[in-house]
Amino acid sequence: MAKILVTGGAGFIGSNFVRRLLRDTDHDVVNVDALTYAGNLENLSDVEGDGRYSFHKADIAEFASIEPVLRETRPDSIVHFAAESHVDRSVHDASAFVRTNVVGTQILLDVARMHDVGRFVHVSTDEVYGSLGSSGRFTETSPIQPNSPYSASKAGSDFLVRAAHHTHGMDCCITRCSNNYGPYQFPEKLIPLMISNALAGQPLPVYGDGKNVRDWIHVEDHCRAVQLVLENGVAGEVYNIGGNSERENLHVVRKLLELTGQSEDLIRFVKDRPGHDRRYAIDGAKIERELGFVPEWTFEDGMAATVDWYREHGAWVDRVKSGAYRSYYETQYGRLD
Numbered sequence: 001m002a003k004i005l006v007t008g009g010a011g012f013i014g015s016n017f018v019r020r021l022l023r024d025t026d027h028d029v030v031n032v033d034a035l036t037y038a039g040n041l042e043n044l045s046d047v048e049g050d051g052r053y054s055f056h057k058a059d060i061a062e063f064a065s066i067e068p069v070l071r072e073t074r075p076d077s078i079v080h081f082a083a084e085s086h087v088d089r090s091v092h093d094a095s096a097f098v099r100t101n102v103v104g105t106q107i108l109l110d111v112a113r114m115h116d117v118g119r120f121v122h123v124s125t126d127e128v129y130g131s132l133g134s135s136g137r138f139t140e141t142s143p144i145q146p147n148s149p150y151s152a153s154k155a156g157s158d159f160l161v162r163a164a165h166h167t168h169g170m171d172c173c174i175t176r177c178s179n180n181y182g183p184y185q186f187p188e189k190l191i192p193l194m195i196s197n198a199l200a201g202q203p204l205p206v207y208g209d210g211k212n213v214r215d216w217i218h219v220e221d222h223c224r225a226v227q228l229v230l231e232n233g234v235a236g237e238v239y240n241i242g243g244n245s246e247r248e249n250l251h252v253v254r255k256l257l258e259l260t261g262q263s264e265d266l267i268r269f270v271k272d273r274p275g276h277d278r279r280y281a282i283d284g285a286k287i288e289r290e291l292g293f294v295p296e297w298t299f300e301d302g303m304a305a306t307v308d309w310y311r312e313h314g315a316w317v318d319r320v321k322s323g324a325y326r327s328y329y330e331t332q333y334g335r336l337d
Helices: 012-024 041-047 063-073 087-092 095-114 149-168 190-199 219-232 249-260 285-291 299-312 314-322 324-333
Strands: 003-007 028-033 053-057 077-080 119-125 171-177 179-181 204-207 213-218 238-241 246-248 267-270
Touching: 003 012, 003 063, 012 028, 012 041, 012 219, 028 063, 041 053, 053 063, 063 095, 077 095, 077 219, 087 095, 087 149, 095 119, 095 149, 119 149, 119 219, 149 171, 171 219, 179 190, 179 219, 179 299, 190 204, 190 249, 190 299, 190 314, 204 249, 213 219, 213 249, 213 299, 219 238, 219 285, 238 285, 246 249, 249 267, 249 299, 299 314, 314 324
Parallel strands: 003 028, 003 077, 028 053, 077 119, 119 171, 171 238, 179 213, 204 267
Antiparallel strands: 213 246
């Protein structure tokens, strides 16, 4: 049994990862989250009574906020999900992305080294590689060529983690994953936004011509891959995580309309966002070869299950959209700053 500290554990991927560790391992799990707009403790209401789980509200970009948490909890490992992650928001204002993703990662590394944390798994994104043409896939040695403020901030954090390993000998691994989908995703990302709009009979905004290509992975597959890296990854290595499910955005939207029983008349093409990468595709050969990871969810099964989840959790979606979900922390832990 070990103690794993998970940053960003109240977010979409982080909360799924916390739940996975509590369900499938005997580890103690410390959830650290600043509870910004996408942090939702309701995502983990079902594990509140688990004696192996604890939550600490802290900001990784403030030393005085995060250092006492590590001093108190003394984790064996850190899995670092915490990040500002919505590309559109970074286009409008990149300052929060630099603060959390770059400054916050460095402060977390400093505090981890100060308290002799063992493994540090940094969860990154395939967007740091930039954009692909019509062929080829990103490998772990592909050039880092970020094209949005978000991906630039994640590339910066990747380099800081790499430097911590090479300069200080920290036991660090980096994962770079393709686009996630599944339960508890904040409804501003493509798939949950399209599902919630379709279920409500509202227009579905599609950027540009809708032919941008992404490789989609179910969040449960991603979390399983991160756990493999935590347990068996080699220090200093990067692991790409893909879903083997390349699809054009327009194909995804049409599939979701089919699954929700809505007409394609709801599709609205809107002006493309600046710096919108055309295609991402992950080569997952390394993590398959070295750690045995192969995605289990097919795109078709994953989409159907995700639509069913959002259909069955309409109250959760409504609370997120209205902002009412933020009252959960105040109810459980006291006033939200």
